[in-house]
Amino acid sequence: xxxxxLLEQVVNGLVLGGYYLLIALGLSLIxxxxxxxxxxxxxxxxxxxxxxxEITKRLGFGGAVALSPVAVALLGILFERFILRxxxxxxxxxxxxxxxxxxxxxxxxxxxxxxxxxxxxSIPPMFRGxxxxxxxxxxxxxxxxxxxxxAILLGVWLLLHKTSFGRVVxxxxxxxxxxxxxxxxxxxxxxxVVMLGVxxxxxxxxxxxxxxxxxxxxxxxxxxxxxxVVVIGGLGSFWGVxxxxxxxxxxxxxxxxxEPAAGEAxxxxxxxxxxxxxxxxxxxxxxxxxx
Amino acid sequence: MVSYNRRTxxxxxxxxxxxxxxxxxxxxxxxxxxxxxxHLVPLTGFLGAIGGYAQLGVKLAAxxxxxxxxxxxxxxxxxxxxxxxxxxxxxxxxxxxEQDGAALLFGEISSASSLTIMQVAERNKKVFxxxxxxxxxxxxxxCNRYSFHCDIPNTVMVxxxxxxxKQQGLVKGKKFVTLTADYIFGHDLLKAAKAFFSAxxxxxxGDELIATDVTDFSPxxxxxxxxxxxxxxCNLAGNQVTNLVKQxxxxxxxxxxxxxxxxxxxxxAMGEGNLSGTWPTVWYHTLDNPASKAFVAAFTKxxxxxxxxxxxxxxxxxxxxxxxxxxxxxxETDALIAYFEKETQFxxxxxxxxxxxxxxxxxxxxxxxxxxxxxxxxxxKWDMLVLGAPVPVANEPLESIYPMKAQNPCEMKx
Numbered sequence: 001x002x003x004x005x006l007l008e009q010v011v012n013g014l015v016l017g018g019y020y021l022l023i024a025l026g027l028s029l030i031x032x033x034x035x036x037x038x039x040x041x042x043x044x045x046x047x048x049x050x051x052x053x054e055i056t057k058r059l060g061f062g063g064a065v066a067l068s069p070v071a072v073a074l075l076g077i078l079f080e081r082f083i084l085r086x087x088x089x090x091x092x093x094x095x096x097x098x099x100x101x102x103x104x105x106x107x108x109x110x111x112x113x114x115x116x117x118x119x120x121x122s123i124p125p126m127f128r129g130x131x132x133x134x135x136x137x138x139x140x141x142x143x144x145x146x147x148x149x150x151a152i153l154l155g156v157w158l159l160l161h162k163t164s165f166g167r168v169v170x171x172x173x174x175x176x177x178x179x180x181x182x183x184x185x186x187x188x189x190x191x192x193v194v195m196l197g198v199x200x201x202x203x204x205x206x207x208x209x210x211x212x213x214x215x216x217x218x219x220x221x222x223x224x225x226x227x228x229v230v231v232i233g234g235l236g237s238f239w240g241v242x243x244x245x246x247x248x249x250x251x252x253x254x255x256x257x258x259e260p261a262a263g264e265a266x267x268x269x270x271x272x273x274x275x276x277x278x279x280x281x282x283x284x285x286x287x288x289x290x291x
Numbered sequence: 292m293v294s295y296n297r298r299t300x301x302x303x304x305x306x307x308x309x310x311x312x313x314x315x316x317x318x319x320x321x322x323x324x325x326x327x328x329x330h331l332v333p334l335t336g337f338l339g340a341i342g343g344y345a346q347l348g349v350k351l352a353a354x355x356x357x358x359x360x361x362x363x364x365x366x367x368x369x370x371x372x373x374x375x376x377x378x379x380x381x382x383x384x385x386x387x388x389e390q391d392g393a394a395l396l397f398g399e400i401s402s403a404s405s406l407t408i409m410q411v412a413e414r415n416k417k418v419f420x421x422x423x424x425x426x427x428x429x430x431x432x433x434c435n436r437y438s439f440h441c442d443i444p445n446t447v448m449v450x451x452x453x454x455x456x457k458q459q460g461l462v463k464g465k466k467f468v469t470l471t472a473d474y475i476f477g478h479d480l481l482k483a484a485k486a487f488f489s490a491x492x493x494x495x496x497g498d499e500l501i502a503t504d505v506t507d508f509s510p511x512x513x514x515x516x517x518x519x520x521x522x523x524x525c526n527l528a529g530n531q532v533t534n535l536v537k538q539x540x541x542x543x544x545x546x547x548x549x550x551x552x553x554x555x556x557x558x559x560a561m562g563e564g565n566l567s568g569t570w571p572t573v574w575y576h577t578l579d580n581p582a583s584k585a586f587v588a589a590f591t592k593x594x595x596x597x598x599x600x601x602x603x604x605x606x607x608x609x610x611x612x613x614x615x616x617x618x619x620x621x622x623e624t625d626a627l628i629a630y631f632e633k634e635t636q637f638x639x640x641x642x643x644x645x646x647x648x649x650x651x652x653x654x655x656x657x658x659x660x661x662x663x664x665x666x667x668x669x670x671x672k673w674d675m676l677v678l679g680a681p682v683p684v685a686n687e688p689l690e691s692i693y694p695m696k697a698q699n700p701c702e703m704k705x
Binding site: 012217222 | 334344499500505513516533538541543559561562672
């Protein structure tokens with residue numbers, strides 16, 4: 001019985017990993033292509049949650065989950081065009097500072113627009129409760145999230161590996177100079193990558209608003225875990241991020257099973273161990289421009 | 292905030308020295324005639340959501356006091372800042388006393404931060420009113436003669452909810468699982484809960500210590516199901532409570548969820564249909580008495596929403612401080628302590644008056660268990676709770692639900 005309980009934690013950890021993935025994948029993509037560590041990524045997650053709460057009041061939950069990422073992706077255009085674009089070739093410390101500052105501005109903006117008390121949000125009644133799949137208990141709502149994450153993951157993978165768009169983006173990660181030599185401007189691709197990245201973060205926000213507290217600092221709370229996932233997975237690797245997100249979810253679940261108070265610390269210990277053995281991350285590729 | 296370079300200011304000051312020979316002394320006099328009071332409350336972190344309400348409450352109180360002519364004819368100069376964490380809280384408290392010249396301090400919600408401010412107060416021999424911290428230990432083994440405690444302590448919350456649970460038959464012979472906030476407050480609350488369980492034939496079959504920054508409770512929820520309890524009891528704090536309740540509703544477990552700690556702000560943040568069970572509170576904006584109604588009306592007029600319980604206690608505390616200074620005609624520490632230790636009765640917007648108990652400086656007052664209003668009966672989104680009868684009942688002494696000297700001994704050094 002003890003083993004079944006442990007297995008249940010593992011499966012639940014995988015589901016949670018799917019949610020980390022939505023945030024970490026965009027962070028990793030933006031870093032890989034633009035060389036920018038986007039410390040403001042959490043702000044887009046928070047905005048996604050807040051906008052979804054607003055849309056839910058008018059168009060219901062379905063509308064919120066569909067439209068909130070679109071709205072945030074449009075904001076992403078402005079973010080890329082007017083801020084990020086200036087920093088692709090400059091000292092990384094500048095983009096770190098500017099996105100860090102932007103994260104604080106965004107948090108304060110949320111306070112000004114929506115106020116500092118948290119916003120209430122609930123799951124639609126039809127997704128409430130849990131179901132048994134085999135011997136495992138799942139929250140109905142998280143199964144929905146898992147299905148959507150799987151679909152998005154497949155979509156992003158196809159986009160990166162089976163389209164000409166993806167070929168340019170992947171080439172841009174490895175050899176931007178060659179891409180330029182071939183007469184391809186990377187900038188429009190970068191805009192699209194940023195839209196995709198912040199849109200996924202917003203989707204995570206929209207999905208998590210009904211089951212966790214919606215407050216101005218929610219973005220800065222999630223960003224740390226997202227970074228841990230990206231660092232463990234290795235920069236530039238799609239599957240590395242996927243693997244790391246699932247691993248982080250599972251390790252946290254198993255730790256809580258045995259030693260609940262150590263749950264949050266476990267993911268940092270994991271990061272420490274991975275970096276000790278493999279500094280470039282689990283599946284991290286050797287990227288010339290970052291060497 | 293506008294800040295000037297000291298040198299620039301000096302140069303400017305020198306240039307205007309002649310012209311302002313008449314003006315400056317007047318300004319200096321006006322500043323000296325203010326009474327400076329320091330207020331610290333978490334505005335960020337897991338208690339930030341409810342701390343925001345506390346700040347709204349004190350600002351209203353300060354405005355009202357100043358509009359009515361101040362204290363002893365002097366205006367109140369309220370400094371209200373984010374206490375951030377225990378270490379920063381202590382640093383800011385020290386700065387407010389030492390550099391800003393605060394006559395006394397009040398505020399705080401986190402028991403851990405309150406403890407460090409209490410130590411600063413003792414070191415500097417200044418009065419500190421801890422308005423929102425609930426740990427019994429602050430009134431017991433950590434007590435000192437400079438610190439007063441306005442919120443109900445953990446033992447009272449356990450007694451308030453426990454009384455209601457006993458009436459519902461949810462205690463005797465039942466198996467409990469608790470979820471506990473992993474810091475001084477949670478540990479302390481668990482201790483009070485354990486004492487209650489063992490005194491009332493209930494068994495505690497599991498406890499999970501949970502870090503204050505946890506947002507995902509699913510692994511803990513799975514463990515709860517594995518333990519198969521009769522009742523799940525929440526000893527968490529701030530955002531933890533909101534997150535747990537939302538996710539408990541998400542998983543839809545059959546075991547009733549009750550809790551020994553909840554603030555109205557946490558409940559308001561949850562959203563429709565998520566909260567159930569019986570919980571404690573210290574004050575709610577629907578209480579029917581004249582002082583409470585006047586406060587709710589003034590607050591709602593200013594901020595367009597009703598006050599939360601931290602807005603209430605911080606508002607009340609500043610008013611009590613003003614009253615004490617006015618009566619004693621002094622901001623001296625010893626005079627203020629003596630005033631409150633006389634166990635003067637105060638109208639604190641409840642049916643019965645409250646007073647600070649001399650031996651542990653606890654504001655002795657009524658508490659209330661509450662359940663959640665069915666959706667159809669809510670007048671607005673703030674009207675969520677149905678208050679039970681006040682605890683203790685009207686013919687019992689107020690102190691009957693508070694820890695006695697033997698249970699929570701406090702020794703104050705003179």
